Amino acid sequence: MSDGSVAIEMSGATTREGRQDLRRVLKELVRNKAALLGLLILIGIAASAIAAPLLAPFDPTLQEVTLRLKPPGWTTPDGQLSLLGTDHLGRDILSRLIFGARISLIIGVSAVALAGTLGTLLGLVAGYRGGRVDDFVMRLTDTMLAMPFILLALAVIAVLGPSLRNIIFVLGITSWVSYARVVRAEVLTLRTREFVSAAQALGGAGSRIVFRHLLPNVLTPVIVIATLEVARMIILESALSFLGLGVQPPTPTWGGMLADGRAYLSTAWWQATFPGVSIMLTVLGINLLGDWLRDVLDPRLQL
């Protein structure tokens, strides 16, 4: 009984503290113009990805060969404005960009969730167990760092086939290194702290110490890295699409649109330019927000 009431009290305390933390963070956010700009960009892109069918003026896969490579600001015969022009198959570029945001965000967030979970677990185990386990995980991280990442991803996707699921899998399974290294370093310092020794002295099981006592204390750097990694995943996904092994047509992806536009560079600059601008804006938004998160939450973190 008493256990239950203590637990309730403790969780009450954490939410109250959490709320204060949140208010502090929000106040900081309003003060920091760059981070606010980043957040606004991201909200805009996420909103348009979610509401894509409502926002897109045209069907993103609709081909009109007679209306191909029309410049930005061009009006269709039935009076509709094609704000960013059409591509080599007569598809509306703005509509494709809006739908393409979905792929980028889904892959970015899912790959980070996979890599973050994997890396955090490996880092926790390596740091807590030490010895041979630690050696093994560290050599594994060195090995992953040495691999030419794009080639590895390309080769694996060429074998498995370029589906959305496989791309998330490959990106996730190859990018856990930064989490593992940072979490391990944190655990190494936490392990000597009194609350961990106390838990050990009380006979706490290893898994309980790792998940109840260590995990909550390493989450801050993990959140910072995860935020910045979403940007890297989006760039990598677009690079895979660019090299032809991303999510396959007719699904619109930013990298794929860019690759298509390359052939028409001298006649239709807009086809390759706008997808690149979209990627850059998204990544810039994430970087602005992530840099600020790091400065607020964990200034020591060197990334």
Add this chain to the structure above:
Amino acid sequence: MTGYLVRRLWQSLLVLFGISIIIFTILHLTGDPAVLLMPPDATKEDIDNFRKVMGFNDPLFLRWPPWEHLSPPWRFLTDTQYGRFFAGVVRGDFGNSFRHQQPAMSLVMERMPATIQLTLTAMAIAVCVAVPVGILSAVRRNSTLDHAGMVLALLGQSMPVYWLGIMFILLFAVRLNLLPAFGAGSWRHLILPAITLGAFSMARIARLTRSSMLEVLGQEYVRTARAKGLSELRTVLKHGLKNAAIPVVTVIGLDMGTLLGGAVITETIFAWPGVGRLAVQAISYRDYPLVQAAVFTLALIFVLINFLVDILYTYLDPRVAYK
């Protein structure tokens, strides 16, 4: 010192071993490499024959039970598929390229100078621009120059490499007609790909140099150096930069990997005849010996560079070796 180097060398060898396992495994991910490698219209008989010729029926890592089949232990090198692959890797032999019918390793070596030339030029440009910009930004903190430099660096970090490359082609080759867009041959062919490839590292190194310098310039030994009347230039370079260089050198070492990987995309955009482009083509032709040779060689170079960076460390910060 020697103990430290021996330990680092042993770790590097373990990493190379790990890489050999990963690139061996890629081909076997679907479970049946024979189906993957044969044309889709091959008969079942053809596939079975091919499997026998290639030795795909042998066990991957271990013949069961191991105690009967591992005496003498080097039978591992002939009896198992990974054993044979490993024996080849040690000799630098990845087999013949399916497409070119030549040893994969010699094809990679033929293309390697072009990739190294591109990567080193990119890194040189990145360092030569980024380090002075970073130092100036730190010394003139919050000036217009600082702000402009850091906004540019942030933009540089947010751009996909290949898009920057395409924009360069659009501007300098298509519109202004100043530089060639494709191919290799003269130093003019090198400019656009090298800047494209180096841009991301340039941005990262500039930001890191700035933050690292800011930290060092606040230290007491810098104040002492100023107090004893050293010129500002000497203070910043001798006492500031040497100490700020440690994280920067680490990142340069790690970024060589990013650059070797980034070269894959840059070489494809600019039709640069390097290993990256060769590997991308090999992947699309399912030419796995060539893919494996390329990936292993690029990783080997990365491991080598980081080994050298570690030696450089012990010069910059002698405490490292004794940890």
